[in-house]
Amino acid sequence: MNRLLRRGRASWFFALLLFLLLGAQLAQSAARPDPVARLIARMKRQQAAAPSWTARITVDIELPGLRVKGKKVDLRFTAPDSFAFESRGFALLPRRAFMWTADSLFAGLSEPRLAPARRGDPTGSVRVEGVFREEGLLARMEYRLDTLRWVVTRVSTWHDTLEAVRLDTDWLQAARGVWLPAAVHVRMAFSPEAQRFYERMRGTLRRRETPREGQGTITLTFDQHKLGGRP
Amino acid sequence: MLTLISAELGKTLRLWRTGIGYAALVVVIPLVLWGLAAGGQQLSREFTRGLEEQFFVVGEVINGHTAAVMVMNFLWVHVPFLITLVAGDILSGEAVRGTWRVWLTRRPGRLRVVVAKYVVAQLYALSLVLLLALLSVGLGRWWLGSGDVLLVGADGITLLGEELALPRLALAYACAGAAMVSVAALAFWVGTLVEHPIGPIVGSMAILIVLLAVSNIPLDLFDDLRPWLFTSHFDIWSLALEDPLPWAAIRRSLAVLGTWTGLFSGAALWTFLRKDILS
Numbered sequence: 001m002n003r004l005l006r007r008g009r010a011s012w013f014f015a016l017l018l019f020l021l022l023g024a025q026l027a028q029s030a031a032r033p034d035p036v037a038r039l040i041a042r043m044k045r046q047q048a049a050a051p052s053w054t055a056r057i058t059v060d061i062e063l064p065g066l067r068v069k070g071k072k073v074d075l076r077f078t079a080p081d082s083f084a085f086e087s088r089g090f091a092l093l094p095r096r097a098f099m100w101t102a103d104s105l106f107a108g109l110s111e112p113r114l115a116p117a118r119r120g121d122p123t124g125s126v127r128v129e130g131v132f133r134e135e136g137l138l139a140r141m142e143y144r145l146d147t148l149r150w151v152v153t154r155v156s157t158w159h160d161t162l163e164a165v166r167l168d169t170d171w172l173q174a175a176r177g178v179w180l181p182a183a184v185h186v187r188m189a190f191s192p193e194a195q196r197f198y199e200r201m202r203g204t205l206r207r208r209e210t211p212r213e214g215q216g217t218i219t220l221t222f223d224q225h226k227l228g229g230r231p
Numbered sequence: 232m233l234t235l236i237s238a239e240l241g242k243t244l245r246l247w248r249t250g251i252g253y254a255a256l257v258v259v260i261p262l263v264l265w266g267l268a269a270g271g272q273q274l275s276r277e278f279t280r281g282l283e284e285q286f287f288v289v290g291e292v293i294n295g296h297t298a299a300v301m302v303m304n305f306l307w308v309h310v311p312f313l314i315t316l317v318a319g320d321i322l323s324g325e326a327v328r329g330t331w332r333v334w335l336t337r338r339p340g341r342l343r344v345v346v347a348k349y350v351v352a353q354l355y356a357l358s359l360v361l362l363l364a365l366l367s368v369g370l371g372r373w374w375l376g377s378g379d380v381l382l383v384g385a386d387g388i389t390l391l392g393e394e395l396a397l398p399r400l401a402l403a404y405a406c407a408g409a410a411m412v413s414v415a416a417l418a419f420w421v422g423t424l425v426e427h428p429i430g431p432i433v434g435s436m437a438i439l440i441v442l443l444a445v446s447n448i449p450l451d452l453f454d455d456l457r458p459w460l461f462t463s464h465f466d467i468w469s470l471a472l473e474d475p476l477p478w479a480a481i482r483r484s485l486a487v488l489g490t491w492t493g494l495f496s497g498a499a500l501w502t503f504l505r506k507d508i509l510s
Contacts, residue, residue, distance in 0.1 A: 094286055
């Protein structure tokens with residue numbers, strides 16, 4: 001009888017212990033944010049310390065329907081996330097190329113998750129994937145973050161199986177822990193439907209064969225970086 | 232020959248019809264530039280509205296160089312009509328005045344007369360393009376300042392740096408000159424066919440209207456024909472503002488324009504040298 005009672009107490013004790021351990025685990029995981037949120041938070045902390053800076057940008061755009069070559073634009077970045085541009089004459093700068101801060105990069109991103117690194121990814125890189133939904137359109141996003149410098153090095157936007165936009169950013173170290181963009185390369189691809197629509201918009205007489213139909217590039221080259229000053 | 236050309240030039244310049252072309256440009260171009268100076272900001276806003284979703288838009292679109300391109304963009308269809316007024320009349324005008332018999336039965340002979348008149352017709356066409364260039368670029372720079380060249384053409388939007396503006400505009404006007412030379416040759420040839428100046432003027436205009444329509448109506452039916460029409464290459468000037476310069480397309484257009492100019496000139500010479508001036 002006593003043995004039976006002792007055995008029953010032991011079972012109760014183990015059940016209670018298991019319950020406490022599980023509860024503690026659940027409480028701990030509820031208190032800890034998901035890995036993507038932690039990455040973004042870390043990136044924000046890093047960027048919060050970034051100073052204001054200026055640079056000169058050389059803009060080259062080669063898109064079907066838009067060509068700009070060697071246009072110089074002065075950029076003033078005022079911390080934390082304000083841009084001002086100055087140019088002699090008219091200039092166009094792609095908005096996407098200036099999405100460096102965590103807030104602008106991940107705004108509106110749903111279902112974010114960490115994705116496994118791929119062959120060729122630089123050391124210290126992590127991948128974040130998610131989707132953007134806008135008026136029924138779905139875009140799959142892929143971000144490659146450099147966790148050694150806490151900057152984004154690649155952003156890809158996918159529509160179905162088409163990589164519509166790929167944005168690669170090269171960074172240079174302007175001061176200890178301060179990384180500024182050295183070049184932004186944007187590669188755009190157009191779906192056959194978009195290309196056909198564009199073809200209809202062209203003049204009746206095709207005067208020039210564009211060698212790279214269906215795709216375009218934008219390159220922003222930054223130089224004359226100056227922390228806090230004017231270029 | 233130079234004396235003959237000079238005499239012919241003086242005679243042509245004294246005609247009121249010759250002044251119409253120059254007067255039209257002298258009135259229209261400052262008017263357009265004034266309009267751009269007064270309402271350019273609104274135009275600039277309307278142009279950039281579609282781009283602002285994807286791009287940061289910096290600075291003003293309108294400047295003297297862009298204004299010159301805009302002037303060219305809507306005048307390249309109309310200048311040919313001004314050319315036909317003089318080039319069409321230059322031969323048939325003599326017929327209607329009854330001066331052919333006096334002219335052609337004496338020295339210097341038919342060939343030299345027709346060549347002198349042809350040269351004057353071409354000089355007039357080129358002088359209109361030169362006036363267009365001087366007024367558009369000169370007044371435009373003075374009024375609106377210099378800057379990048381913005382071209383909205385068949386291949387989309389091209390933005391050329393300010394340092395390239397003047398050489399490229401010069402090339403554009405030279406290319407436009409080649410197109411206008413073909414128009415003068417056409418009107419000159421039509422002028423050899425009839426006895427009254429209204430005929431070649433209206434006839435040349437009618438030919439230009441029909442061919443311009445075929446060149447610009449987006450029907451598949453005309454796809455094979457279009458590249459061979461000289462009117463399809465009237466916008467050759469816009470190629471000079473592309474970046475990089477599409478030399479192959481420029482050469483192709485110049486070849487088509489040159490061939491038609493040669494054909495019209497040869498036909499004019501052939502017709503005129505066999506023309507019966509006695510009946």
